[in-house]
Amino acid sequence: MSNLTVYPGPIAGQTTVPADKSITHRALLFAAIAQGKSTIRNYLDGGDCRATIAAIRTLGVEVEEPHAGELLIHGRGLTGLQEPETVIDCVNSGTTARLIAGLLAGQPFHSVIVGSEQLRKRPMGRVVEPLRLMEADIGGREQGRLMPLSFRGGQIYGVDYTLPVASAQVKSCLLIAGLFADGLTVVREPGPARDHTERMLLAMGAPIVRHGSIITSEKPQDPLQPLEITVPGDFSSAAFLLAAAAMAPGHQVSITSVGVNPTRRGLLDVLVEMGADITMDHWGESVGEPTGDLHVRSSQLKATIIGGKDIVTLIDELPIFAVVATQAHGSTIVEDAAELRVKETDRIATTVSELRKMGADIEERADGFIVHGPTPLHGARVDSFGDHRLAMALAIAGLIADGATVVQDSDCISDSFPGFEMILERLGAVLE
Numbered sequence: 001m002s003n004l005t006v007y008p009g010p011i012a013g014q015t016t017v018p019a020d021k022s023i024t025h026r027a028l029l030f031a032a033i034a035q036g037k038s039t040i041r042n043y044l045d046g047g048d049c050r051a052t053i054a055a056i057r058t059l060g061v062e063v064e065e066p067h068a069g070e071l072l073i074h075g076r077g078l079t080g081l082q083e084p085e086t087v088i089d090c091v092n093s094g095t096t097a098r099l100i101a102g103l104l105a106g107q108p109f110h111s112v113i114v115g116s117e118q119l120r121k122r123p124m125g126r127v128v129e130p131l132r133l134m135e136a137d138i139g140g141r142e143q144g145r146l147m148p149l150s151f152r153g154g155q156i157y158g159v160d161y162t163l164p165v166a167s168a169q170v171k172s173c174l175l176i177a178g179l180f181a182d183g184l185t186v187v188r189e190p191g192p193a194r195d196h197t198e199r200m201l202l203a204m205g206a207p208i209v210r211h212g213s214i215i216t217s218e219k220p221q222d223p224l225q226p227l228e229i230t231v232p233g234d235f236s237s238a239a240f241l242l243a244a245a246a247m248a249p250g251h252q253v254s255i256t257s258v259g260v261n262p263t264r265r266g267l268l269d270v271l272v273e274m275g276a277d278i279t280m281d282h283w284g285e286s287v288g289e290p291t292g293d294l295h296v297r298s299s300q301l302k303a304t305i306i307g308g309k310d311i312v313t314l315i316d317e318l319p320i321f322a323v324v325a326t327q328a329h330g331s332t333i334v335e336d337a338a339e340l341r342v343k344e345t346d347r348i349a350t351t352v353s354e355l356r357k358m359g360a361d362i363e364e365r366a367d368g369f370i371v372h373g374p375t376p377l378h379g380a381r382v383d384s385f386g387d388h389r390l391a392m393a394l395a396i397a398g399l400i401a402d403g404a405t406v407v408q409d410s411d412c413i414s415d416s417f418p419g420f421e422m423i424l425e426r427l428g429a430v431l432e
Contacts, residue, residue: 004391004410004421004431006398008379010250011427017238019044019231020259021416023289025052025095026172026200027229029103032056033179034075034204035223041070041230047415048093055100058084059111077223078179083109087148090115092344092415094122095169097147101127102173104151105136106180114148118386123342124149127173130161134174134181158183158218165339166312168194168263171215178217179206189213191309194263199288200227232259232291237417239267239317240392241427245296246276247327248400252297253427256282260292266313267321268294274301274328303330303373311336318368319351319393325371326360327400334368344387354382354394358401379403388415395420399429 024044029052031038043049053071057063060082062074076082081103088104090097090113097113101124104111114120125145128138137152138144158181163170171187175197178185190213198215201208204224209216238255245253260268260280272278277299284291301324306314311334314321318340325332340347352364357380361372379401384391391413398405413420421431 001409002411004395004407006395006405006407007430008399008401008403009428009430010248011241011244011399011424011429012250012252013427014254014256015241015423015427016256017233017241017258017423018046018417018419020234021046021048021236022095022194022196023200023231023259024049025099026196027227027231028052028056028073029099029176030200030204030224031073031075031227032059032061033078033081033103033224034226035077036075036226038073038075038227039070039229040073040227043069043071043231044234044416045069046418047091048095051089051091051093052096055088055090055096058086058088075224075226078220081107084111087112087114090119092116092119094119097124098127098169098173099176101131101149101151102176105131105134105138105177106156107151107153109153110151112148112150118344120147126167126170130159130170130174131177133159133161134177134185136177156181158185160186162188163190166191166193166309168197172197175201175208175215175217179219181219183218185217187215187217189215191312192263193312194261196261196289203287227287229287232286232289233257234416235259235261235264235268236316238294240320240396240417242268242271242278242294242296243320243324244396244399245298246271246278247298247301247324249298254293254295256293257291258294260290263313266310267317270304270306270314270321271324274304275299276301301328303328303332305333307333307335307368315339316389319347319390320396322351322355322362322369322371323393323397325373326355326362326377327374329374332371332373335365336367338367345385345390347387347390350385350387350390351393354390355397357382358397358405377401379405381406381408384409384412386412388412388417392417392420395424
């Protein structure tokens with residue numbers, strides 16, 4: 001376990017960010033059930049995605065890495081996965097666990113997924129409940145609400161399911177399971193959620209259909225086509241640099257080839273609403289995913305209120321958004337974000353407690369927080385609690401704090417943003 005020390009100062013320049021984690025997870029899993037060889041370039045080589053690579057290998061899928069940053073996945077088709085000889089270890093990746101649950105639910109064999117102590121505390125009932133409605137035979141701790149989970153195999157059947165809350169992981173789990181189910185699987189969304197699964201499966205020829213807030217999935221009549229994909233930069237990683245440049249004088253950053261899927265870029269839209277100076281150009285596309293270059297420079301920000309259906313589009317960015325809110329004029333309110341309580345940590349409690357150590361005027365609420373600003377921050381010794389997004393948010397806060405900020409247990413940053421410290425240093429940050 002190591003610490004990261006951050007000193008105040010501006011950042012400026014042009015950079016890229018690591019590949020999108022959400023898209024990498026899906027590309028790996030879907031390539032495993034495609035018919036033939038998929039090529040995945042610029043994948044995220046982080047701890048969470050490595051867990052997904054190990055998982056598909058456990059299911060008999062051959063994965064090659066002929067060149068740095070490139071993977072060849074030899075897909076076994078929809079019916080070709082092998083019964084694992086050992087448990088499937090999702091390590092610390094909730095995305096791996098929830099998405100692979102949909103894959104395993106309809107297989108004709110027995111399998112077990114396990115994970116780290118942290119992952120074993122995260123709720124799995126939200127995917128187990130609808131999978132059981134599909135007649136999947138699933139066992140687990142606390143009646144399937146917690147890992148480890150066992151999948152006993154057998155035929156599953158389509159279901160018409162309304163999501164209690166908008167969730168890309170639960171939606172994706174059910175759409176994946178629908179590929180192996182008899183009959184039509186219908187997922188009804190109460191609000192927008194990330195649509196990477198639908199975009200990628202459609203590009204592979206899967207019978208995924210969207211009618212407004214209703215998405216359907218069913219067994220394909222033809223094999224899924226292999227992928228040829230260059231994964232775009234992760235907007236959730238770019239968010240930390242966008243936030244740093246937007247909120248402090250003298251900062252100016254350009255980030256190239258970033259995924260700008262409308263269901264993911266909620267923080268960008270909110271920053272613009274708050275008065276941030278952000279422009280986009282060089283639009284492109286990769287397997288249905290829009291990409292572009294982002295340019296941001298410091299400007300005066302005003303407070304805002306976020307809640308309702310907008311929360312799901314920036315749920316992962318709320319820790320860094322709290323940092324931005326400390327520099328906005330007025331009281332910023334985040335509500336309807338109780339989902340933060342069951343992330344890698346209780347992100348409401350930990351974000352509030354650690355920013356208070358740095359002098360932030362921030363109040364904890366049951367489903368979010370209130371931040372009063374602008375407030376000068378001061379350096380402090382803060383704890384990441386092993387949460388990669390909190391660790392990076394605190395490091396960015398250190399760039400605008402008076403004095404040195406020490407982020408404890410910073411190793412976790414590599415889970416989603418390998419090279420974070422190196423990129424900051426290239427942009428002018430002083431770190432130890």
